[in-house]
Amino acid sequence: MTNTSTQATDRRRPTEVSARFARSAWFRQDRFGMFIHWGPYAVPARGEWLRSQEQVSVEDYQFAVDGFGAEDYDPQAWAELAEAAGMKYAVLTAKHHDGFCLFDSALTEYGSMHNGIGRDLVREFLDAFRARGIKVGLYYSLLDWHRPDYPHYGDFIHPERENPAFADHRPDLESYRRYMHGQIKELCTNYGQMDILWFDFSYEGMGPQEWGAQELIDTVRALQPTALIDNRLEADGGGPGSIVTDAPTDYSGDFASPEQLIPVDGICAEDGSPVPWEACITINNNWGYTAGDDLWKSPEQLITKLVECVAKGGNLLLNVGPDPRGRIQPEAVERLHAIGAWLSANGESVHGAGPAGLETPEWGYYTRSGNTLYAHVLRAPIGPLALTGGLDKDSIARISLLADGRELQLCDAWVVKSYPDIPFVQFGEVGHFTYPLADPIDTVVKIELVEAPGAVQPA
Structure with a gap:
């Protein structure tokens, strides 16, 4: 639930909105x-919300x-797998709701530097992914169920x-803000250029005012002016x-960050x-490693949902949840390789692409x-394929x-005479014959235009 207590102030000028949109060019x-x-929630292997859902004490x-x-x-x-999957950026949970840090923080000993690991896991992640040319981001939970100054009793979701x-517990939000802002300043100062800072999340009673959102964003913009920031300093995942x-x-x-749902019509501003x-x-169905979750989405579903996101002007951020030792499950690896294989042949229809305006x-x-x-x-036609949606056949050059680059031709067989304004493309020599799709998951037909048919440019 979005906290709107301070949304009436600090309004942006239109030029600043344009600058924000321009900043996300690489992302789009x-x-x-x-x-x-x-994080540690991988040990009980029941998901990252374990402490809240089962009301587990510190x-x-x-x-x-x-x-x-x-x-x-x-x-x-991990970076090699992301690259093989055709992923261009990656976001790691530097700190989740349990408060445990995967980075070296001078403000707490509750993290991987002090629990026996003795390693800055965030730095190692950033170094590895940057070395492969993959853009990097860090997730940081605005919540913290480990801190004694964070709201406990009566909070919406605290364990x-x-x-x-x-x-009788009384939170000290001023103290907590100093801690949270200090850790975010560490992430913005000690780890080089960040491409994304992924904050999570606002809810009833805990929103922009409680987070000190304006002060926080001023700090981030001063230290990381080009980093993209999600919308959850004032919103939840819905x-x-x-x-x-x-x-x-x-x-x-x-950018907006819908969770576990692809928006029906994409997302547009009021104008x-x-x-x-x-x-x-x-x-599968859980973010953090969950040993009993065998409900894996199929490679076919993941590929077509990636395409759906792009067609609607959005991105897909696909999650993996490594086990406590740091191993990504074989089922996830198999699916990521399948997506990568499809993208190796069809990537230009996703990377650098967007809505068609049809x-x-x-x-x-x-x-x-x-x-x-x-x-x-995605679904094979009977006979030739009708290129519906408002495409003018005279605008098609090739x-x-x-x-594989194999040239196709427009169909002029008798079966299409009833639809003079719709281009039909045939998949074989005989226009009215039915042929199997070259790729049963998603056969991509490349249509080069003589001139744009009045469609908008990709978002």
Whole structure:
């Protein structure tokens, strides 16, 4: 739930909104990233919300902190996997809601430098991914269930929210803000250029005012002026907050971050202009390592959902949850390699592409890059494929299969005579014959245009 207590102030000028949009240019080109949820919650293997859902005390959670050893942590292997999957950026949880830090902080000993690991896991991640040319980001939870100055009893989601032993607990938000701002300043100062700072999240009673959002964003912009920031300093995972208004706040963020859902129509501002967005999605059903979660999304589903995001003007941030030793599950590895194999042949229809400005066809999606359309055919037609959606056949210069460059031709057989205004493309020599799709997951037809048919440029 979004806290709107300070949304009436600190409004941006239109030129600042334009600057925000320009800052996300690379993000809207790259389209596909890796999310990594990793921390002590991998030890009990029941997800990163374990402490809240089961109302586990700090003391009873200590076994997870002590058991989190990262013995097989190999960030180079993670980066190699992300690169093989066609991912262009990656975001690691530097600190999740449990308060445990994967980075070297002078403000706490509750982290990987002091629990027996003795390593700055964040620095190793950043070094490995940067070495492969992958842009990097850090997730930082605005919540902290370990800090004694953070709200406990009566809070919406704190593990001790119903524990009568904490009925007299009084939070010290000023103290907590100093700590949180100090840690974010450490991340912005000690680790080089950040491409993304991914804050999580606001909820009832804890929003921009409680976080000191304006002061925080001023600090971040001074230290990391080019870093992209998500919208959760004022929003949760279910809404865009004021980023879609005609006068967003300074802390509204550079992109919206819908969670476990792809927006029905993408995300636009009140004036109809596109808003950068990124759907963060789990590869099974949980963010953190969950041993009993065998509900893995298929490679086919993940590929087509990536395409759907791009067609609607968004990105896909796909999550993996390594085990306590730092190993990514084989099922996740298999799926990432499958996505990468498809992207190796069809990547130009995703990376650098965006909405086509055409109506969505019944057989799949269109994406567009400059003067080239990409028809993502997910369902095979009977006979030739109708390029519906408002495409003018006279604007088509050449049609081919993207994966192998094989030229296709428009159909002029008798079966299409009833639809003189719709281009039909045939997949074989005989126009009215039915042929199997070259790729049963997503056959991408590349349509090079003579001139743009009045469509908008990719968002």
